[in-house]
Amino acid sequence: MATESSSHNLTRTKTALVTGASSGIGYAVVKELAHHGFTVYACARREEVLRDLAAQFPKGNVIPYALDITNITEIVQLKEYLATHLPQQCLDVLYNNAGQSCCLPAVDLTDEILTRLFRVNVIGHMDMTTQLAQLVINAKGTILFTGSLAGLTMFPFGASYAATKAAIHQYARVLHGEMKIFDVRVINAVTGGVDTEIADKGALPRTSLFHFKEGLVAFEERKRMVEKSQPMSADKYAHELVADILSSRDPLDVYRGSWATVVSWLMLLAPYWLVEWILFKKFKLDSLHAAVRRRARGNKQD
Structure with missing residues (x-):
């Protein structure tokens, strides 16, 4: 009986x-997995886009789910x-x-x-993992997260996003150890520059402490x-990430996207003051700092 099951x-x-x-990234990874013979449940709020994605493949290869x-x-x-839909209650990749x-x-x-x-960035992923973990355990499969360089270093005007990614990094680390007991791999994709539409296009609030000439320049520099950074295409990212999924390695962290490996090594080897100095120069925070000091001196003279 065991032989038949195997x-x-x-x-x-x-x-x-x-x-x-x-x-x-999600759109590209769905396509890459489908090309490798997976049946993929493609999930998002915009179901009409998912239906268009599913139409690119034979019926049943990509299943849209709002x-x-x-x-x-x-x-x-x-x-x-x-x-009620998964064969043998097995989900190979979450x-x-x-x-x-x-x-x-x-x-x-x-x-x-x-x-x-x-x-969106933390609790939703934790809830998904909690609810679907048994299905992945049944398959001895893989759970993945999209981490970020933002969770490792100091990108200005990104504290909240960075905090969510740092939380996911640590969640993945602990989950990796716990799921290893059940022969489930956990991969955290520490992501650098990728050509996607995720960038925040919002304006700096007029009430912001940084709403002055040099602050606005630095803010726009950060948004770009x-x-x-010569971002990697989403298709190339997906190709590399699916290769990680298909491999037998159990790396926990993989570094994908432009600058991902370089910045990770910089954070590992360089003192933090040096990292901060480099980023101050890159994002024009040094000019902003000088402007604030000039204003302070002007106010004292008045």
């Missing part, structure tokens, strides 16, 4: 679930749906990729912004960070 497992079509699948990961009720409903960016000075963040950001 043989059946070998012929089972592998399955994957990708959140944030309507654009960017999902808001900030809604625990919808996640539980997804779990119930998968329980890719927690959905995300939201935020580019604002740390002291300009509102409770509403913070709550939404952590629900990815486009000026």
